[in-house]
Amino acid sequence: MKPKHLKKIIYHLLVGGFAILLLYPVIWLIMSSFKLSENIFVTAQSLIPNPFVLENYAQGWEGFGDYGFATFIKNTAIFVAFVLVGHLISCSLIAFGFARLKFVGRSFWFAIMIKTLMLPYEVVMIPQYIIFAELGWLNSLKPLVVPAYFGHPFFIFLLVQFIRTIPRELDEAATIDGCNTFQIYYRIILPLIVPALATTAIFTFYWTWDNLLGPVLYLNSPAKYTVSMALNMFLSNETVSNWGAMFAMSTVSLIPVFVIFFIFQRYVVEGISTSGLKG
Template sequence: MKLKSPKWWLYHLLVGGFAILMLYPVIWLLMSSFKPSDTIFVTAKSLIPDNWIWTNYAEGWKGIGGNSFGVFIRNTAIIVVITLIGQVISSSLIAFGFARLNFKGRGFWFALMMVTLMLPGEVVMVPQYIVFSKLDWLNSIKPLTVPAYFGTPFFIFLLVQFIRTIPRELDEAAIIDGCGTFKIFSKIILPLITPSLATVAIFSFYWTWDALLGPVLYLNSPSKYTVSMALNMFLSNETVSNWGAMFAMSIVTLIPVFLIFFIFQRYVVEGISTSGLKG
């Protein structure tokens, strides 16, 4: 067998060291989920628990306010699925319009959309809350899901750049065959931008699953809380915080995130790095 060069060993040692450094907080979280709550920060320097406590997971799964943690996971999953579908459909349609259709003011509207990327979310938070309040949408998932069906600027920009790499000759050939605009989108463009759509779906899943500010603003009933809100409820300023249960449920909520990443990571790379059609 051919011996590896010193550069190969040095590269993998450095990458492995950085990987361990990046994963250490997750490892610490996992180990702390098996410690008693009153000793987690006392023995923070000791990674391995002295006594393994498995009841943190049982206590955490019981939930808070008469709702098990499974209820919070179900609520979050519903919001994630609805939002993901809306963002993928709306962003792809809008991106196709900007990339392929010629209409009056296209450049202006695209520039206006790009400007919204620079606006902090806090700028539109109060106007949005007033609008949703007048629509009587408070304490429902509508404010968290309906806006997804009107496009997301970052996803639109990502898809526009991808669609522009597809030769227009394909559109012209489809027009000669009698295809209309929507058929060109569904039969030609949509299959070719699958890696980019997968990237949009993955990012949508991550951002929606971890969201806290939106649910805190619009959801008032504990039975409608998301996992982020439920985790925050384990902490208390008046009584002793149940750190063990919170860390245990944090590990549970990380499982879908890791699964999605490891299963679909190649789509993220393809969707961002692809600059043209493969021959």
């Protein structure tokens, strides 16, 4: 066997081993969703369910009281859709301004925007809650959705780096053809930053879909609960926790995440790698 072939075999064995190691918790979650709740931790070392049951999915899908799990999925989908649209519009506009427009204090405001990445959410959590309470927005999606229409520093930085790779000659040519600033943004920049926008959309979907702290703070009506809050309701400090139903619905909630990743993974790699370059 040639040395280069041996290196490839060793490389793939190592990568495959690490992949199995990283995927094992997910595999354990899925297989445990087919076990009886009382047997999940008793037979935790065994992946094979014995007996193999589907009751957990039926119980979990029934939800709580008058609200089935489909209601929580619908609430989460609406939540994600509004936040997704907000991030795509606001972050692309702000990034275009930082990357292409000249205005007083541009470097200062860009630095301030970057510094906000260092602020933990816990620092602004209480002030935001007081503001939204004064506005009467509690128990609604407004505190969770409206901030998305004012940009997100991580995505703004990502898009700024991507826009800087686009030659300014395109802007000048568009100006000669009679385009104003907004038309340059809409007709020239947006079509060229699709990979970065796709990356923004995918990460927004991931972070919003499994967001628990925000909904817990602002939502108190079961009819408005999200998937993450519904999963938390399967656990109880007073009675027996329904681990089987929680694992079953956790598996169901992972399906959109996997689907989105496998469909758009090419855009994630392309958007992140290209955003690190500067033309």
